[in-house]
Amino acid sequence: MPLISVVTPCYNEEANVHLLYEKIRLIFSTHFPDYDYEHIYIDNASRDTTVALIKQLCTVDKRVKLIVNARNFGHIRSPFYGMLQARGDAVVLMASDLQDPPEVLVDFIRQWEAGYKLVLAIKKQEINSPIMGFIRKKYYQLLEILSDVSITKDFTGFGLYDRIVIEELRALDDAYPYLRGIISELGHEAALVEFIKPPRHGGITHNNFYTLYDMAMLGITNHSKIPLRLATMFGFAMSAISILVAIGYLIYKILFWDVFALGMAPIIVGMFFLGSVQLFFLGIVGEYVGSIHTQVLARPLVIEKERVNLD
Numbered sequence: 001m002p003l004i005s006v007v008t009p010c011y012n013e014e015a016n017v018h019l020l021y022e023k024i025r026l027i028f029s030t031h032f033p034d035y036d037y038e039h040i041y042i043d044n045a046s047r048d049t050t051v052a053l054i055k056q057l058c059t060v061d062k063r064v065k066l067i068v069n070a071r072n073f074g075h076i077r078s079p080f081y082g083m084l085q086a087r088g089d090a091v092v093l094m095a096s097d098l099q100d101p102p103e104v105l106v107d108f109i110r111q112w113e114a115g116y117k118l119v120l121a122i123k124k125q126e127i128n129s130p131i132m133g134f135i136r137k138k139y140y141q142l143l144e145i146l147s148d149v150s151i152t153k154d155f156t157g158f159g160l161y162d163r164i165v166i167e168e169l170r171a172l173d174d175a176y177p178y179l180r181g182i183i184s185e186l187g188h189e190a191a192l193v194e195f196i197k198p199p200r201h202g203g204i205t206h207n208n209f210y211t212l213y214d215m216a217m218l219g220i221t222n223h224s225k226i227p228l229r230l231a232t233m234f235g236f237a238m239s240a241i242s243i244l245v246a247i248g249y250l251i252y253k254i255l256f257w258d259v260f261a262l263g264m265a266p267i268i269v270g271m272f273f274l275g276s277v278q279l280f281f282l283g284i285v286g287e288y289v290g291s292i293h294t295q296v297l298a299r300p301l302v303i304e305k306e307r308v309n310l311d
Contacts, residue, residue: 001036004028004109005088009079010054010096011044011072017053021064023102031106041096042067042082044074045305058308066308073302075211076218079157080177081301084170085310091161097200100158104195108160111191117162118183118190123154123197139216146224149184152192156180159190175301176294178218185223221291228288231281238274 006024010017021039028037041054043066057064067085069078083091090112094100104121111119123136140153157179161169168186169177183190220227 001034002090003088004032004035004037005086005091006037006039006105007042007079007082007086007091007093008039008096009042009044009075009082009093010046010050012046012048012050013096014046014048014050014053016096016098017041017050018057020096020098020102021057021061023098024105025061027102027105032109035109036063038063038065038086038088040065040067040082040086040310042078042085042302043069044072044078045069055308062309065310066306067302067310068305068307070303070305076176076178076215077301080169080174080179083161083166084301086166089163091163091166092159093161094158099197099200100156101195101198104158104193107193111193112160112162114191116191117165117188119160120152120155120183120190120192121158122152122192122194123156124194143219143223146220146226147181147184148223148225149181151181151184151219151223152190155183159193174295175298176218176291177301178215178222181219181223217287218291221287227281227284231284234277234281238277 008017008020024037024039028035041064043051043054045068051066051068054064054066058066067082073081079093083093090109092105092108094102094105100121108119108121136154140151143151144153165183165186165188169179169182172182174182
């Protein structure tokens, strides 16, 4: 029997883990009775009863498996690590908050049966946050301009990955993997499945400005050198403009010595402008240095505290 691994990262999702289990169990019993599956929860050191609830499911159903992290390793490393622990012929990654609809799993497996090694879920519409949808759209447009490869728009990691793809991800040995970009780097032809992101069933979102910024900058620094080159070209251009302006002021002052007064305003405005530009590009350089630092440290993706029903 083909084995499908469903990996669901979670953090403080006590309101959702049991319903998610029931939905996935129902999908396999109804649509794929000839398939075996395992449901792997990877918990990022939840502070509520999430772990206890999953352990109860583990005692009832051996197909439910649990990895508990020693601490919160973040929203990038933990899901990736969970995928590498799966042993299925195909691995499905979805969030445990039910905003990645489990029902899309049916389309995933059908496309996989048709021969696709990758099946990616594309967020068609975001009901509860049109503003975030607009910002996300503009970000992907910017990333498409900057990136060396074509990044799939509105893909968040929710999708199906064939065993071949999983082993390629394992071989990369990336310490801080940007999954959305890596998938584009691998170059496999992917089937795209659109879905509408539903409202949250229970609990609160754990995404904030920092986590979204972290993901956005990771996409840029991992897949483009253009910001660094823009800094170089902009610095050269500003140097040339400054020299021309200085020569112009000098000539004008010589010709109209008694009536031309420079004043302090242009100097102050120019200083603040150049200072802000320098800080901006220094921040860009810092992002690249931070990314290199993370890779050089080569720390493990996750340190496990315990695992249940997994060898």
